[in-house]
Amino acid sequence: MTALLDTPTAAALPADLERALRALLGERFTTAAAARQAHGQNETHFETLLPDAVAYARTTEEVVAIVNLCREHKTPIVPFGAGTSVEGNITPVRGGISLDLSDMTRILSVNAEDFDCTVEAGVRREQLNEHLRDKGLFFPIDPGANATIGGMAATRASGTNAVRYGTMREAVLSLRVVTPDGKDIRTSRRARKSAAGYDLTRLMIGSEGTLGIITEVTLRLHGIPEVISSAVCSFETLDGAVDTVVQAIQLGIPLARVEILDDVQMRAVNRWSKLDYPEQTTLFFEFHGSETHVADQVAMTAELAAANGGGAFKWSNLPEERNRLWKARHEAYYAAVGLRPGCVGWPTDVCVPIGRLAECIAQTKRDLETASIPAPILGHVGDGNFHVVFVIDPNKPEEEAEARALNARMVERALAMDGTCTGEHGIGLGKQDWLERELGEAVDLMRTIKRAMDPHDLFNPGKVFSL
Amino acid sequence: MTALLDTPTAAALPADLERALRALLGERFTTAAAARQAHGQNETHFETLLPDAVAYARTTEEVVAIVNLCREHKTPIVPFGAGTSVEGNITPVRGGISLDLSDMTRILSVNAEDFDCTVEAGVRREQLNEHLRDKGLFFPIDPGANATIGGMAATRASGTNAVRYGTMREAVLSLRVVTPDGKDIRTSRRARKSAAGYDLTRLMIGSEGTLGIITEVTLRLHGIPEVISSAVCSFETLDGAVDTVVQAIQLGIPLARVEILDDVQMRAVNRWSKLDYPEQTTLFFEFHGSETHVADQVAMTAELAAANGGGAFKWSNLPEERNRLWKARHEAYYAAVGLRPGCVGWPTDVCVPIGRLAECIAQTKRDLETASIPAPILGHVGDGNFHVVFVIDPNKPEEEAEARALNARMVERALAMDGTCTGEHGIGLGKQDWLERELGEAVDLMRTIKRAMDPHDLFNPGKVFSL
Numbered sequence: 001m002t003a004l005l006d007t008p009t010a011a012a013l014p015a016d017l018e019r020a021l022r023a024l025l026g027e028r029f030t031t032a033a034a035a036r037q038a039h040g041q042n043e044t045h046f047e048t049l050l051p052d053a054v055a056y057a058r059t060t061e062e063v064v065a066i067v068n069l070c071r072e073h074k075t076p077i078v079p080f081g082a083g084t085s086v087e088g089n090i091t092p093v094r095g096g097i098s099l100d101l102s103d104m105t106r107i108l109s110v111n112a113e114d115f116d117c118t119v120e121a122g123v124r125r126e127q128l129n130e131h132l133r134d135k136g137l138f139f140p141i142d143p144g145a146n147a148t149i150g151g152m153a154a155t156r157a158s159g160t161n162a163v164r165y166g167t168m169r170e171a172v173l174s175l176r177v178v179t180p181d182g183k184d185i186r187t188s189r190r191a192r193k194s195a196a197g198y199d200l201t202r203l204m205i206g207s208e209g210t211l212g213i214i215t216e217v218t219l220r221l222h223g224i225p226e227v228i229s230s231a232v233c234s235f236e237t238l239d240g241a242v243d244t245v246v247q248a249i250q251l252g253i254p255l256a257r258v259e260i261l262d263d264v265q266m267r268a269v270n271r272w273s274k275l276d277y278p279e280q281t282t283l284f285f286e287f288h289g290s291e292t293h294v295a296d297q298v299a300m301t302a303e304l305a306a307a308n309g310g311g312a313f314k315w316s317n318l319p320e321e322r323n324r325l326w327k328a329r330h331e332a333y334y335a336a337v338g339l340r341p342g343c344v345g346w347p348t349d350v351c352v353p354i355g356r357l358a359e360c361i362a363q364t365k366r367d368l369e370t371a372s373i374p375a376p377i378l379g380h381v382g383d384g385n386f387h388v389v390f391v392i393d394p395n396k397p398e399e400e401a402e403a404r405a406l407n408a409r410m411v412e413r414a415l416a417m418d419g420t421c422t423g424e425h426g427i428g429l430g431k432q433d434w435l436e437r438e439l440g441e442a443v444d445l446m447r448t449i450k451r452a453m454d455p456h457d458l459f460n461p462g463k464v465f466s467l
Numbered sequence: 468m469t470a471l472l473d474t475p476t477a478a479a480l481p482a483d484l485e486r487a488l489r490a491l492l493g494e495r496f497t498t499a500a501a502a503r504q505a506h507g508q509n510e511t512h513f514e515t516l517l518p519d520a521v522a523y524a525r526t527t528e529e530v531v532a533i534v535n536l537c538r539e540h541k542t543p544i545v546p547f548g549a550g551t552s553v554e555g556n557i558t559p560v561r562g563g564i565s566l567d568l569s570d571m572t573r574i575l576s577v578n579a580e581d582f583d584c585t586v587e588a589g590v591r592r593e594q595l596n597e598h599l600r601d602k603g604l605f606f607p608i609d610p611g612a613n614a615t616i617g618g619m620a621a622t623r624a625s626g627t628n629a630v631r632y633g634t635m636r637e638a639v640l641s642l643r644v645v646t647p648d649g650k651d652i653r654t655s656r657r658a659r660k661s662a663a664g665y666d667l668t669r670l671m672i673g674s675e676g677t678l679g680i681i682t683e684v685t686l687r688l689h690g691i692p693e694v695i696s697s698a699v700c701s702f703e704t705l706d707g708a709v710d711t712v713v714q715a716i717q718l719g720i721p722l723a724r725v726e727i728l729d730d731v732q733m734r735a736v737n738r739w740s741k742l743d744y745p746e747q748t749t750l751f752f753e754f755h756g757s758e759t760h761v762a763d764q765v766a767m768t769a770e771l772a773a774a775n776g777g778g779a780f781k782w783s784n785l786p787e788e789r790n791r792l793w794k795a796r797h798e799a800y801y802a803a804v805g806l807r808p809g810c811v812g813w814p815t816d817v818c819v820p821i822g823r824l825a826e827c828i829a830q831t832k833r834d835l836e837t838a839s840i841p842a843p844i845l846g847h848v849g850d851g852n853f854h855v856v857f858v859i860d861p862n863k864p865e866e867e868a869e870a871r872a873l874n875a876r877m878v879e880r881a882l883a884m885d886g887t888c889t890g891e892h893g894i895g896l897g898k899q900d901w902l903e904r905e906l907g908e909a910v911d912l913m914r915t916i917k918r919a920m921d922p923h924d925l926f927n928p929g930k931v932f933s934l
Contacts, residue, residue, distance in 0.1 A: 111820065111822060113713075113717065113821070113822030114820040114821055114822045114823075115717075115821070116820070155662060156662045156666075157662075158660055158662075162660065166637075167660050169660075169666065169669070170633075170637065179912060183908050183911070183912070184908075185906070185907070185908050185909040185912060186906065186907075186909060187906075187909055188887070188906070189882070189885050189886055189887045189905060189906075190820050190885040190886070191818040191819055191820060191851055191852075191881075191885070191886045191887045191890065192818065192820070192821065192850050192851050192852075193625055193629060193634050193636075193818055193850050193851075193852060193887075193890050193891065194818060194887035194889065194890060195622060195623045195624075195625075195673055195887075195889045195890060195891050195892060195893040195894070196887045196888055196889050196893075196894060196898070196901075196902055196905055196906065197673070197894055197902050197906060197909075197910065197913050197931055197932070198670060198673065198674055198678075198913045198916060198931075199623075199636065199666075199669045199670060199672065199673055200909055200912060200913070202636070202666045202669030202670070203665060203666060203669070203670050203916075205666065206662055206664070206665065206666055207665055211665075223717075223719050246580075250580065250582075250690075252690050290763075292759070292763075293760065296757075296759075351658040351659065351660055351661060352658055353578065353581040353583065353657050353658060353659070354580070354581050354582075354659065355578060355580030355581045356581075383659050383660050384658055384659050384660075385658075385659075385660060414658075415656070418656050418657040418658070419656055419657070419658045420655075420656045420658045420660075420661035420662075420663045421663055422661065422662045422663050423658065423660050423661060423662060424660065424662050425662060426662040426663075427662070427663060427664055431663070434663075435663055435664050438656060438663055439652070439653065439654075439655070439656075439663065439664060440652070440653075441650050441651075441652050442652040442653060442654055442664075442667055443664065444650070445646060445650070445652060445667060445920070446664055446665045446667070448919050448920060449665060449670075449916055449919060449920070451919070452915050452916060452918070452919030453912070453915060453916070464664055464665075465664070
């Protein structure tokens with residue numbers, strides 16, 4: 001899986017382009033093996049493919065200059081944030097420049113009275129929340145990884161809080177974007193709503209760097225809730241856990257987070273995070289609101305859990321308890337991979353209408369029980385979205401084949417239920433065939449837009465669909 | 468303003484096309500003067516321009532056939548729903564076919580457990596809510612007019628409930644669309660969230676029929692709240708009213724609706740709806756939730772109103788009271804126009820970040836006080852969005868000029884505050900220059916998309932921007 005690791009030099013880059021980029025960026029342009037390696041690898045099962053060079057931009061103006069130079073030389077550009085995407089989204093399949101925006105870390109403005117802020121693309125979500133805390137505000141979108149805001153916009157990230165606060169689609173008010181023809185545009189003003197022209201903001205969100213390079217993001221913020229409670233509850237059956245969530249959503253309980261972890265995932269979490277939860281299907285909850293409103297939510301949810309075969313409903317208002325819980329949840333991927341030292345993870349996700357969720361998870365679970373590889377289930381069940389992590393030995397092609405077949409059946413199942421092949425990971429390299437199956441001729445319309453905006457196919461080529 | 472009313476025949480339509488459309492649609496294709504008139508006029512100040520013919524489609528397959536025939540003959544198509552848009556959005560500026568979808572009124576499915584439904588484009592929002600009522604569900608987006616769901620999606624409508632439930636951008640899960648090349652696509656599956664490819668759903672929403680003809684819409688629904696309270700409160704000053712709303716939003720009170728009506732508008736409402744409200748700046752509220760939660764919201768809001776110079780805070784849980792209030796609000800436009808018999812309304816809207824709203828409304832009010840024409844202010848203040856209706860005599864060009872100047876200053880003011888030239892009416896014919904001022908080169912990107920998707924410029928040509 002690391003076949004190209006030994007490619008030593010940037011053979012493909014035109015000398016003129018290299019000279020111009022060095023003149024523009026100085027030491028922030030490099031063809032060093034370590035930098036190329038860091039920008040060609042990924043945290044999951046995709047083959048490492050190296051960029052010819054790495055360019056670190058610090059301003060939108062530099063991004064414009066890089067885009068113009070690369071266009072002149074027909075050289076691909078792959079935007080890079082934290083490198084935490086999981087569908088091969090930042091793999092430079094055609095070489096070229098990996099354009100690293102992680103130095104663009106300025107928080108440009110916080111408008112507390114408007115509940116919004118504008119940040120550079122390289123700001124990470126933890127940095128932002130650190131900055132916002134003493135203003136009583138927070139940015140809720142939390143995909144687990146400490147991703148960059150630009151990367152989260154590019155992949156339409158969501159995560160644990162989406163059930164209450166939405167995804168990046170809802171969180172972004174406006175973007176500053178450099179287009180393939182080198183234009184520096186803002187997609188929208190800062191007003192909360194607008195009917196002014198095509199929704200370029202949403203077109204860019206989830207386009208995975210294929211239509212534009214996001215350099216600044218204006219985000220909606222929320223007030224830190226008066227009370228935050230967390231809770232954990234184990235269930236005798238997987239159905240009981242899923243039904244609890246579906247019923248809570250249908251009753252309108254405004255759950256802030258609700259995560260499912262199956263018995264395999266709980267075993268992994270206990271081992272990795274040195275915890276002692278029962279190794280059964282478990283729900284992790286978070287509730288936000290006023291004291292009475294949160295108490296109401298907790299009581300109603302506890303009642304539903306009990307009616308569905310839940311064990312003790314352990315809830316707490318203590319930040320230590322809460323942090324312990326969510327740290328364990330955020331490390332679930334590493335915990336899963338940690339089940340088999342030397343192995344790699346192949347995370348996948350689907351999302352279905354909430355009424356089909358219990359059925360979809362139950363069928364998937366039965367399928368996974370026949371597998372020879374560990375494959376824990378976890379997910380954001382309040383959205384109808386769940387994940388499986390296949391933990392495979394990279395030296396055993398039969399395991400990759402098995403994961404591929406399990407994944408295919410899981411996606412087919414979700415599509416048959418009017419669901420989607422990816423709730424939040426994006427298409428990248430891994431889900432391209434499924435995108436065609438899911439949306440058919442609509443993908444041709446995406447191609448029309450891509451060809452019109454990026455006629456030389458230079459922005460993250462080979463991603464989302466083949467041209 | 469009705470210069471073309473007397474154009475009697477469909478001179479511009481190729482005979483072959485006319486024959487083919489008659490063969491396809493029978494009596495549902497017409498060149499009769501009355502039908503053309505009904506599809507060429509508008510409720511506001513835009514000139515009536517007639518289509519060459521009107522085609523009434525009943526199925527997506529018919530829409531595909533019409534689109535293919537019109538493309539062969541390079542004949543424009545303007546989709547038409549209820550004709551309630553206010554920026555000249557459905558005016559057939561280049562003639563052609565007005566494609567009326569108002570016969571497509573089937574509610575195709577309601578998935579109560581998933582809180583969604585799929586309807587044909589011609590379903591009107593009141594029909595839908597009637598249908599949903601006994602399932603305990605409702606569709607919250609309410610622009611006042613009993614618009615079609617397809618038209619609401621095409622113009623990215625919002626209205627009184629948007630402060631709590633969002634706009635059509637948030638309400639639509641998926642669309643069935645016929646593209647200019649005659650493809651019948653679905654933009655998304657029914658899952659609540661997805662990261663699968665470009666967001667074609669959002670690209671179509673607000674594109675005003677220039678990129679595709681929406682034939683079916685899948686919508687998010689909400690449970691009918693346990694308790695609905697309405698309230699009305701008059702204020703000594705306009706600032707006091709706006710500050711009350713801004714503070715309520717900042718405190719996180721989940722207002723379901725909050726509307727401002729200034730003294731001029733209240734006078735118009737009293738006269739039109741035979742009511743006796745104080746003729747002062749007034750807020751209309753609605754609160755949704757459990758009994759205790761609504762009581763909390765009412766108490767907190769009443770306290771804020773009192774602190775900002777509000778008079779008696781008259782609230783009620785009675786549906787009669789509520790219906791009386793919102794009927795008066797929904798008729799506000801007609802009430803405004805009714806201030807001057809024989810005159811027409813020129814409604815306009817802007818939206819600014821909430822922290823600038825008080826300033827923006829106050830400056831606008833001062834400007835309007837110098838005007839020679841009545842110009843009431845009303846709006847969805849919780850979103851930072853407000854409207855002015857200029858009531859002008861169509862026979863006095865100086866009044867149109869005055870309205871144009873007042874409108875220009877209002878939009879300039881909103882743009883200077885990082886706001887938008889339209890919060891919810893769309894661009895249509897009326898706001899095209901302002902779109903350029905607002906978004907600059909981003910409009911070129913919209914043109915690139917339009918040209919790629921509709922190379923012959925046949926779908927609602929001349930709208931949103933000039934090519």
